[in-house]
Amino acid sequence: MCKQANQVDSKLKTVTSGDQTEVLIKGRWYSIKDFARKHPGGRIVNFYRGKDASQAYREFHTRSTRADKWLKNMKSRPAKEGESVVDTDALTKDFVQLRKDLEAEGFFKPDYVHVCFRFAEIIAMHAIGLYLAFNGWLMTGIAILGVAEGRCGWLMHEGGHNSLTGHIPTDHFLQVLTYGLGCGMSAAWWRNQHNKHHAMPQKLEHDVDLNTLPLVLFNLDAAAHQKKAPKSKTWIRMQALLFPNLICSLVAAFWQLYLHPRHALRTKHYAELVCMAARWGFIFAYLPQFYGFWNVFACAVLANGIGATYIFCNFAVSHTHLPVVKADDDVSWVIYSAKHTMNVDSGAFGWVDWWMSYLNFQIEHHLFPSMPQFRHPIVSKRVKALFEKHGVPYLRMSYVDAMKTTFGNLDQVGHAFYG
Known part of the structure; x- marks a missing residue:
């Protein structure tokens, strides 16, 4: 988008209080x-x-x-x-007014019918997937179970942002159930880390989503700001090929088997531990009585890999190939959303909206993280108009182009890191 006369400066004025407390x-x-x-x-x-x-x-x-x-x-x-x-600044003033208008018009109110549908969907997908997997349609059932696990991740994400029922304790409870039973992970850990990402997306030493080594590297500038170094040059050079399934599966397994249980235990989130234990008990204690341990184990590993690849690859398109903010720079809330995240078009019949659970509208999600996500497509038109008024880019791609760009960036960074 070309610059306009009233284009805003992405930097904020420096404000100081005399000390840093x-x-x-x-x-x-x-x-x-x-x-x-x-x-x-x-x-x-x-x-x-x-x-x-x-x-x-x-x-x-x-x-x-x-x-x-x-x-x-x-x-x-x-x-x-x-x-x-x-x-x-003019952009922030207009953003604040837009937010007030959207709130007055009811865009932040929960829709309980939509919430019930979302939960019914993942319950049905698990039931259908289990039935098919053990009744002659093995790979179809495993694929459905994997996607269902990923969709538990999408759903718990909304609970963590308090945009399901709008009642914080209820949303957190639903997040604990969905993430613990559906993915075997800790809701409290996720909220702690994900809020840091939302506070300052793509900012070095602030956004935890940039700390991806030693398994993968999305941005060359981020490498110098991480404690861990790659263990293998070949691995990083091949990361574009390894990221779907292998790297995604390793990350999910590390979270499920170590990082998340440890956090829940250390922070005394015992309800999360109960949900995680119930998940693994059902998979590895109950199901093997009927289908054999190794059969269930193989199916669980495959489904887990599909779920991890589904959600991590779709999350990656929103930020990983975009510029980072230097650790000592400051940009406004709106500019973080405009220049350091992007949208993916809805596609024919809105299939991408369903596939990504409306998180293809990342610009709107970062501007309004507590807004029910199914309302983002409607709000996007007004956000785009706001950006155009102030000469701010409104970044968007088709789903195919977003994937090409994401994996092209992985390949380029992987080969450039070691020269």
């Missing part, structure tokens, strides 16, 4: 000294030390009355002249 929210500086230990969302609050966190606070705490109560009780002071830049 305060964050700016809606014109007031709040002391966060020692607050990270108490913050329910973890150390993500440290990302905004000395910075304007107004948009992030609004989007992360849309439905949380508890957060507003905490904020009122925190030590604060009004921002001095020149310290506050909240809502002052």
Whole structure:
């Protein structure tokens, strides 16, 4: 898109509070000294030390009355002249107004019929997949079970963003069930990590989704900011071929068998451990009584690999090939969504919307993370108009082009890393 006369600068003005123990929210500086230990969302609050966190606070705490109560009780002071830049640039002002309009029009309200359909879908897919797998349609059943596992990942993602029922405890409970039973993973771990990604997507030393070594590398600039180095030159050079199925399967297995159970145990999320145990008990204790252990084991490994490949490859198209933000740079909430994520077109009859559970609208999802995701296609037209008004690119590709770009980037980075 060509530049327009009113194109915005992606950088924010630097705001400082005199020290790095305060964050700016809606014109007031709040002391966060020692607050990270108490913050329910973890150390993500440290990302905004000395910075304007107004948009992030609004989007992360849309439905949380508890957060507003905490904020009122925190030590604060009004921002001095020149310290506050909240809502002052034209793009942010218009974004804030758009958000208010969308909220008033009901776009953030949950749809319980839609939620029931989503859960009915994954239950039906598991039932059909199990029946087919053990009644003469083995590979078809395994494929359906793999996709069902991936769709549990899509569904729990929405629960983690509090956009299913709109009631935070209920959404988190549904996320625990869906992620624990459906994927064998920890909802609390996911929320802790994923919120860091949403706070500052593609920002070095902030977005945890950039920390992918030693198994895979999506961006050359990210390599120098990671603690782990690749174990094999050949592996990285071949990562475009290895990523679907093998790398995705290894990541999923590491999460399921070590990282997520350890986190749930360490943080005392015992309900998550119960759900994980129930999943593995059903697969490896109950089913083998009828079909034999090794038959069930082989089917489970294949289905797990399909599920991991399905969801990780589809997530990869949204960010991994886009530019990163330097660790010491700051960009606005809207620019993070505009320049460091992208959309995938809905395709014929909206098949991509179903296949990616509406997360093909990543721009809208990053702008409004607590909005029910099935409303993103409608909202996208107004977001696109907002971006065009301010000369901001609205990045979008077809599904095929997005996959080509993603795997082309993997191949290019893999070969360029070692020269």
